[in-house]
Amino acid sequence: HVPPKKVKSEQAPVHEVVLTGDDVDLDKLPALFTWPKDGGSFFNLGLTHTKHPETGIRNLGLYRLQRHDKRTIGMHWQIHKDSRNHYQVAAKRGERLPVAIAFGAPPAVTYASTAPLPGDIDEYLFAGFIQGKRIEMVDCKTVPLQVPANAEVVIEGWLEPGEMLPEGPFGDHTGFYTPQEPFPALTIDCVTMRKRPLIQSIVVGRPPTEDGPLGRATERFFLPLLKIIVPDIVDYHLPEAGGFHNCAIVSIDKKYPKHAQKVMSAIWGAHMMSLTKLIVVVDSDCDVHDLHEVAWRALGNTDYARDLTVAEGPVDHLDHASYQQFWGGKAGIDATEKWPEEGYTRDGGWPDMVESDPETAAKVDRRWKEYGL
Numbered sequence: 489h490v491p492p493k494k495v496k497s498e499q500a501p502v503h504e505v506v507l508t509g510d511d512v513d514l515d516k517l518p519a520l521f522t523w524p525k526d527g528g529s530f531f532n533l534g535l536t537h538t539k540h541p542e543t544g545i546r547n548l549g550l551y552r553l554q555r556h557d558k559r560t561i562g563m564h565w566q567i568h569k570d571s572r573n574h575y576q577v578a579a580k581r582g583e584r585l586p587v588a589i590a591f592g593a594p595p596a597v598t599y600a601s602t603a604p605l606p607g608d609i610d611e612y613l614f615a616g617f618i619q620g621k622r623i624e625m626v627d628c629k630t631v632p633l634q635v636p637a638n639a640e641v642v643i644e645g646w647l648e649p650g651e652m653l654p655e656g657p658f659g660d661h662t663g664f665y666t667p668q669e670p671f672p673a674l675t676i677d678c679v680t681m682r683k684r685p686l687i688q689s690i691v692v693g694r695p696p697t698e699d700g701p702l703g704r705a706t707e708r709f710f711l712p713l714l715k716i717i718v719p720d721i722v723d724y725h726l727p728e729a730g731g732f733h734n735c736a737i738v739s740i741d742k743k744y745p746k747h748a749q750k751v752m753s754a755i756w757g758a759h760m761m762s763l764t765k766l767i768v769v770v771d772s773d774c775d776v777h778d779l780h781e782v783a784w785r786a787l788g789n790t791d792y793a794r795d796l797t798v799a800e801g802p803v804d805h806l807d808h809a810s811y812q813q814f815w816g817g818k819a820g821i822d823a824t825e826k827w828p829e830e831g832y833t834r835d836g837g838w839p840d841m842v843e844s845d846p847e848t849a850a851k852v853d854r855r856w857k858e859y860g861l
Contacts, residue, residue, distance in 0.1 A: 492610075493622045494625050494634065495625070495626055496626070502626065502638065502641070503626065503629070507679040514561065515558050518689070520689055523658075526657060526658055529555050530658065531561070531591070533591065534553050537587065537635060539633065547571055548611035549570065550602050551563060551571070552564045552658060554656070554658075560674065562653055562671050562673055563672045563673070564671055565671065568760070575672055588643070588644050589643045589644075590635045590636055591640050591641040593635075594619065594623065598688070599618065600614045604760040628642065630645075630677050640686050641680070643676050646675060652670040659693055660693075662731055695731065703726060706732070707725065711724065720747065721751065733761075733764060735766045737770065738768070744829075766820075766821070771825055786821050795826075797819065797820035798817065799819075
């Protein structure tokens, strides 16, 4: 059984201490000032809870949180995120939005907050599946939301329509500073915590950094789901150097001409994979996790006049390379073996690949390692 279950307030460690009104002071909670040009101190591992004002479906997301003062936090909700949609729906209705942010939740919950799940799938159901048992939840004190009963700290508040403050700059996981922009400002009315809480955080910056394993977990967890949407895929890899979402290396069992281009189009239409800027498609005999092997095929064995697909579409809110925000150029490289039906007219088709003798190859590899290469 994996759905979350509710417990009473007196059974929740996160309700051992309850602070409201003037007793709320976010300056007493440790926040990180990581990079020289950061616009302030940030809570980097707070799990944000909201629910859709009309459907009541909840969302759990991981967003950076700038501490503006002792009772105000900036909500960095990017344009493609479900929580931003909740806020916009509430604002159009002239309603304020309840928000709860949990720190120090069970690891499965923290991971689930980063997972690119469809909006109608409950992150707590997913977390229970990962953890192998139900997540215990408790009602918040001042907002109509539930949070993990075993969290370390929870802050609760309301977002008023149109209440915005400048947020950032922030040294992001892209390796560049996200520029300052206006984002919703949350007023905190209540803080609950354990008697001796431990605040979790994370340091982000130019890859590789601490969030690398989270991206790798997402890659592996969501391969079966992606294969349901795009069954042509054998395996895929999201390199950390590409910020995971910017590049996808995909292997397929090629069955017909221009199969690679069909897969590119399918990926660009698959939920958050739509933000992918570069797709490299290789044959199934290529290990997508061996970047040297992928580069050998994509760099040396392609004709870019025919094998390169260029398109435009949505890009990540944080993308700094696009010439305008939110959309930009994309490319797909067909690094599969080319067929005569695809216009490959040279006599005899593609030449046979040189196959190394395994024993000789092993000797060469050992010698390279002796030289530290």
